[in-house]
Amino acid sequence: LKMKIFILCIILSAFFMLVCISAISAAQLDQMKKKEGESVSLDPGVIKHPNDVLMWYFNDSLIAEITGDQSKICTDVQCDERFRDRLKLDHQTGFLTITNTRITDSGAYELKINSSRFNISRNAFGVDTDGVSVMEGDSVALHTDVKMTQQDRIRWYFNSIRIAEIIYKHSKICTDEQCKERFRGRLKLDSHTGDLTITNIRTTDAGVYKLLMNSRNSDRIFNVAVSGVSAAEQNEMKRKSVKEGESVTLDPGVIKPNDLMRWYFNDILVDEITGDQSKICTDDQCKESFRDRLKLDHQTGSLTIMNITNTDSGDYKLLIINSRFSIIRSFSVIVTCECNSVIQCLRKILLQLFSLLIISIIFTCKSKQQIVVTLSFVTL
The missing domain is CATH 2.60.40.10 (Immunoglobulins)
Incomplete structure (x- = not known):
């Protein structure tokens, strides 16, 4: 009778040990969420004995093994190519450590100890991208x-x-x-x-x-x-047709708070947002062209052109920059003028083009430190 009780105790002890091992594995599941570049250690959850054979598997492929006083890591080319010397195996405890984790390291890690096993569930740890x-x-x-x-x-x-x-x-x-x-x-x-x-x-x-x-x-x-954007929606968002004297707003869409944003008009920088700082028209050419008619929304990054003129027609580009990627978004603005006659319309266009030419000459002369020649013209 004593022998039967003793055997029963051993069986119950083994059962509770397996339950404990399973509980440890389940508990570990919540702790194995890692960001890319960090390290993670997988705990066997049991005390390793000298004669134990421990085998670590990743998605059913053997990646590390301890047999007696011998240990092996990544014995095949596939494992070596995937982990590239980022696996460490503690011979005393059986701990497996993955250093500098990558998204490709996400998956099911399984440990086999002799004839016993427990599973580290799929997605035992993940990485952010x-x-x-x-x-x-x-x-x-x-x-x-x-x-x-x-x-x-x-x-x-x-x-x-x-x-x-x-x-x-x-x-x-x-x-x-x-x-x-x-x-x-x-x-x-x-x-x-x-x-x-x-x-x-x-x-x-x-x-x-x-x-x-x-x-x-x-x-x-x-x-x-x-x-995905339909041709009609893309045309509505990125192509703006506006009458002279009105205002138009170019909306960048969703942006992140720490993104650096730059607005360009025909490849000339007109606006910039860096953190909590914003700049509008920092050079003379931009100031002469827009004359305080630009408005920048610091929260949304949207650019508004007020009292628009024909010379504001052209290509506007938004450059969104952070440390990992950059996005270029293009807009086209077409300004139409309301004229009582064709001749009046041509007069306005020629005057604006002539004004733009003078601005360009003045800017060039200033940059070359030459004498600025004042030009006068007669209204057509």
């Missing part, structure tokens, strides 16, 4: 945040397909037909920084862009979301 939201027709630049050297090699991937690379300052874009067919000359690669720019972006360009660089210990992941 950079989200980029743009509008169809925008251009977006994805930044490497480094200055390249002669020895650097970088590779850009879109949904696991290589689309661009730089090897020792030699760049290649879309070397296969699938990439060429998708992007059709809309990719640009900066040979000095490695930044990738997608121009005139489409909804089919939405997805995961991944940067691999040999001089970095980590990859960089960009989740690009593209809002």
